[in-house]
Amino acid sequence: MEEDSCRPFMFYSSSYVNDHVGFCGSIKQLPSDFVVTEIDTSGQLVNEIATDHKSKETSPEQLKICQQDCKRPQLSSSDLCIEEECCSVPDDSALCAAEGFPPSASGAEDFEDSNVVACQLDKVATLDSLLDDTVREQLRLFACNVKDAWKSKSEPALHPSDFSLGLILDKRIRASLHCAIRQQYPCLITTAKRGEIVVKANQAYQELCHLVSEEEACGFLKFLDARIQGSKFAFRPDGDKEHRKKIHHFISKKFGKMVETKSFPDPQQNAVVVVRFHERYGSRKRTNADRGEKQEIYTDFSYAGIKDKKAITYQAMVVKKVTPKRLKELAKSIEKKGICVANVRSASQPLRLGQLQGNHFSIILRNLKQHSNDYSANLKERILEAIENVKKNGFINYYGPQRFGQGQNIQTDKIGLALLKEELVKAVKLFFTPEDTDEPVNKAKKYFLQTEDAKGALAMLPDFKIREKMLLRALNRYGINQEGCCRGWLSIPHSMRILYVHAYCSKIWNEAASYRIKTYGTKVMNGDLIFAEESAANSSQNGKVHVVTFEEEMANKYSINEIILPMVGYNIQYPANKVGEWYHERLARDGLQACTFRLPALQLNVPGCYRHILKYPHNLSYSFLKDKENKKVTGDSPVEDSVTSLCMSFWLDPSCYATVCLGEIMKCDI
Numbered sequence: 058m059e060e061d062s063c064r065p066f067m068f069y070s071s072s073y074v075n076d077h078v079g080f081c082g083s084i085k086q087l088p089s090d091f092v093v094t095e096i097d098t099s100g101q102l103v104n105e106i107a108t109d110h111k112s113k114e115t116s117p118e119q120l121k122i123c124q125q126d127c128k129r130p131q132l133s134s135s136d137l138c139i140e141e142e143c144c145s146v147p148d149d150s151a152l153c154a155a156e157g158f159p160p161s162a163s164g165a166e167d168f169e170d171s172n173v174v175a176c177q178l179d180k181v182a183t184l185d186s187l188l189d190d191t192v193r194e195q196l197r198l199f200a201c202n203v204k205d206a207w208k209s210k211s212e213p214a215l216h217p218s219d220f221s222l223g224l225i226l227d228k229r230i231r232a233s234l235h236c237a238i239r240q241q242y243p244c245l246i247t248t249a250k251r252g253e254i255v256v257k258a259n260q261a262y263q264e265l266c267h268l269v270s271e272e273e274a275c276g277f278l279k280f281l282d283a284r285i286q287g288s289k290f291a292f293r294p295d296g297d298k299e300h301r302k303k304i305h306h307f308i309s310k311k312f313g314k315m316v317e318t319k320s321f322p323d324p325q326q327n328a329v330v331v332v333r334f335h336e337r338y339g340s341r342k343r344t345n346a347d348r349g350e351k352q353e354i355y356t357d358f359s360y361a362g363i364k365d366k367k368a369i370t371y372q373a374m375v376v377k378k379v380t381p382k383r384l385k386e387l388a389k390s391i392e393k394k395g396i397c398v399a400n401v402r403s404a405s406q407p408l409r410l411g412q413l414q415g416n417h418f419s420i421i422l423r424n425l426k427q428h429s430n431d432y433s434a435n436l437k438e439r440i441l442e443a444i445e446n447v448k449k450n451g452f453i454n455y456y457g458p459q460r461f462g463q464g465q466n467i468q469t470d471k472i473g474l475a476l477l478k479e480e481l482v483k484a485v486k487l488f489f490t491p492e493d494t495d496e497p498v499n500k501a502k503k504y505f506l507q508t509e510d511a512k513g514a515l516a517m518l519p520d521f522k523i524r525e526k527m528l529l530r531a532l533n534r535y536g537i538n539q540e541g542c543c544r545g546w547l548s549i550p551h552s553m554r555i556l557y558v559h560a561y562c563s564k565i566w567n568e569a570a571s572y573r574i575k576t577y578g579t580k581v582m583n584g585d586l587i588f589a590e591e592s593a594a595n596s597s598q599n600g601k602v603h604v605v606t607f608e609e610e611m612a613n614k615y616s617i618n619e620i621i622l623p624m625v626g627y628n629i630q631y632p633a634n635k636v637g638e639w640y641h642e643r644l645a646r647d648g649l650q651a652c653t654f655r656l657p658a659l660q661l662n663v664p665g666c667y668r669h670i671l672k673y674p675h676n677l678s679y680s681f682l683k684d685k686e687n688k689k690v691t692g693d694s695p696v697e698d699s700v701t702s703l704c705m706s707f708w709l710d711p712s713c714y715a716t717v718c719l720g721e722i723m724k725c726d727i
Contacts, residue, residue, distance in 0.1 A: 072571040074453050074579060074671060075446040078431055079724025080439045082422040082703065084716070091368040092419040093715075095361065096708060100414055104371040104400075184237050187230065192222060196256065200242045203258045207266075222254040236282065243278035261311050268304055269293070277332070281312065286334055294327035304330050319534065359407035362416070362711065365459075375407045415675075417708040418715045421682065425701050428725065437681075440703060443722045444679055450579075451618060451673040452721035453570055456563040457714030473561030476554075476659060477652055481542035484557075488528065489514075498522055505529070509537050524549055543658050551660065558656075558663055565643060566624050570670055573636050579617040579671075583607040584634030586667070587619045602667065604633050618671045626665020627654040674718055677707040 085091050095103045184193055199220040225231050234254055235247045246259040265274040273292055280290040295301050305318050317335060320328045357377040364370040376384065381401040388398040427436055462469040467490035475484035491502035497519055505514035511533035518525055531548040535541035546554060582605065589601040605615060622636070623629035625644065631637035644650055654663040682702040709715060 072453065072574045073721055073724065074574060075443075075450050075721060077442045077446045077724070078428065078433075078439055079443050079722065080425060080427055080431075080436060081725045082425045082723060084420060084422055084719065085367045086423055087421075088367060088369050090421040090423070091365060091715075092370070093364050093368055094371040094417040094419075095364075095373055096414040096417055097361075097373060098412060098414060102371070102417060103373045184234075184241060187234055187237060188222070196220065196222070196238070196242070199256060200245055203244055206258075207263050218257065220256045222256065224252050225254055226252055239282045240279055243275045264311075265307065268300070268307060280332070281315065284315075284334065289331055289333045291332075292330045294323045294329050296327040298328075301328060301330055308332060317534075357407075359409070361408045361410060361413040364416075373408065373413075375404050377407065411711055413711055415708050415710045415713070416715075418706070420705045420715065420719070422703040422705065422719070422723075423701060425703055443724070444677065444705075447674065447718065447722050448677050451671040452718050453574060454669055454672040454713060455567045455570060455717045455720075457716045459714070459716070460563045461560050469557050469560035470564040471561075473557040473559070474647055474649075476546070476558055476656065476661070477561065477654070478648055479656065479658065481539055481546060481659075482537065485528065485532070485537070485542045485545060489525070498525070501525070511537070524553055546659055554659065555661055555663075558661060562625050562663065562665070565640075566622060566668060568643065569622050569636060569640060572639050573620075573622060573670060576635055581605060581610060581613070581615045581617060581620060582634055583610045584632050584637065585615075585620050586623070586630065586632050587615055587621060588667070602630050604630075618669065618673070620670050621667040622670055624666045624668060625654065626663040629665035629667065668712075672710060672713050672718075674707040674709060677705070679703060679705045 097103055184196070188196065222234065225234065231249055231252070231254060235249070238245060238247050238256060244259050244262045245256050248255050248257065259278070262274055262278060265277065269277075269292055277290055277292070280288065292304060295304075301320055305320070308316065308318050315334060316332050318330055318332050320330050323329050359375045359377070360372060362372070364372055381403055384398060384401055391398055425436060425440070427439060431439065460469075467487055472484050472487045475481070475487055486506060489502045489505050491499035491506070493499075497517060501514045501517035501522075502525075504517060505511065508514075511529045515526060515529040515533065518529070520526075527548045528545045531545035532541055535544045585605040586602045587605065589603040602621070609615065623631060623640075625640070631640050641650070644652065654665070656662070680703075682704055707718075709718065
């Protein structure tokens with residue numbers, strides 16, 4: 058289950074596997090009307106895990122979070138397991154010397170401070186202590202030969218292509234050697250294979266020396282190797298715009314995943330190319346000055362699945378670099394935000410998405426009534442008929458509307474389609490499509506679309522709109538064009554970026570499932586797909602698939618609940634029947650007939666997966682509720698006019714949506 062779903066099912070047609078009439082009702086009028094409890098891999102509800110204080114190692118404490126709906130953004134999580142790891146700051150082990158960057162340069166505030174540094178590692182073992190005299194001299198001569206070969210442009214065969222330092226078994230010594238060699242000889246690079254360190258010529262250094270001085274090239278590569286977060290490197294002032302552009306392009310091409318560049322004017326009316334690390338590249342070393350500065354500290358959470366926002370949910374989580382003791386101390390302040398913390402324990406591994414057996418739901422449906430055109434039976438008969446049918450026949454395993462975002466004007470699947478077609482400017486504008494309200498977020502989006510003033514829109518956004526702010530900062534720096542928008546999308550974490558593409562793929566799956574049921578019903582057909590192995594029967598795995606043969610169809614060898622449909626991607630197989638043809642025609646309508654589902658520019662790859670067409674609610678039970686008296690009535694008891702609510706309890710497999718199950722039961726928008 059995912060987030061709130063108080064909207065009509067608008068991402069798949071009204072195809073159902075059951076033929077009952079259904080009834081009407083409403084959900085989530087109160088957070089307590091929708092309670093979701095995660096089921097861990099051992100089959101236990103995470104809010105019922107026992108705590109044993111006798112032994113921390115054999116039976117560690119647990120942590121439980123109960124999240125209630127709040128208006129402001131908060132953690133949508135419940136049950137946590139804490140990884141016991143101290144959040145300590147490493148000792149200072151770097152020296153930074155300020156270089157000549159003009160502090161009054163216009164636009165320098167974009168880099169947050171005006172300190173541009175060239176960095177050298179301190180307290181790192183030197184080559185004198187790591188290599189004997191003979192090997193050090195051989196290494197020095199090899200470095201000289203490399204430089205001579207570049208300068209003389211002589212035949213490569215006249216010079217050795219690499220130099221081996223021999224087998225070094227101690228991993229710590231190898232690490233020190235890698236660092237020391239790169240710092241002393243930036244013209245060289247080192248590799249290790251089975252404990253042997255091999256030194257080669259650094260081609261990036263040679264290419265950079267064609268653009269800047271050898272001194273600058275050495276300084277830049279040392280700066281890269283030090284990786285001190287917050288440090289910057291400035292090349293010499295340069296009045297040639299085209300030459301500066303070549304430097305920008307070279308660094309972006311060779312080191313774009315690590316650093317970014319920007320030009321600033323200096324007092325002599327030239328410009329300085331400044332390089333800094335991306336925020337995601339943490340420092341190996343920190344200075345005392347860095348320690349004293351105020352920094353934003355982020356804690357990593359890992360979890361097995363996303364839960365509903367407008368609900369009470371219980372979920373296991375692992376929090377990195379926060380000790381159980383510290384989390385217990387924070388419990389009271391966390392509770393003020395609607396989150397209850399309990400059952401804290403230490404954990405040796407983070408959680409992964411899908412690492413659960415499913416979710417248990419306790420749901421109250423209110424305002425029950427018959428459909429407006431239903432005059433043939435009373436309400437109780439309709440409810441009983443619907444529940445029993447779905448218990449027996451299951452429901453179509455659609456992705457719920459939560460998968461496609463909460464907005465009315467624009468949905469995430471449209472952004473995903475634009476990304477797949479590499480229409481990156483269009484994707485940005487879709488991303489900033491506002492809703493029809495005067496909230497600050499929508500005002501900022503409207504302003505941006507009207508003016509393309511990224512900096513102005515950034516100032517209008519509330520702090521909690523993280524994605525929007527990250528994207529606008531990049532657009533302000535690189536411009537609103539194909540390249541700038543590409544950098545903008547890359548500024549958003551991969552886990553967020555891929556959601557838009559997955560939303561489009563999910564929409565196609567929903568349409569395919571609807572087409573499959575309309576075309577063939579629940580009969581297994583020649584060309585359908587099933588998992589070839591029982592172990593691959595999880596919908597999140599690709600696994601090997603088997604194509605149902607005509608003989609197997611005639612023999613009724615398989616049932617409809619074994620049939621799977623592919624989620625589009627580069628590593629899936631389509632059904633060998635009309636459904637497979639439908640996939641190709643549907644993708645062609647969206648201009649994706651030649652799509653490889655690999656987007657190197659956006660660092661996105663979509664392998665695809667398989668998902669069962671049908672799923673079933675497990676252990677489904679229900680009772681009626683008299684709202685006025687607040688008394689429950691069993692399913693066999695007479696239902697009076699005052700009974701307007703229905704209590705339901707069941708659990709679903711991972712990646713199944715309770716709202717979709719309810720849609721099959723009720724046959725109405727909820």
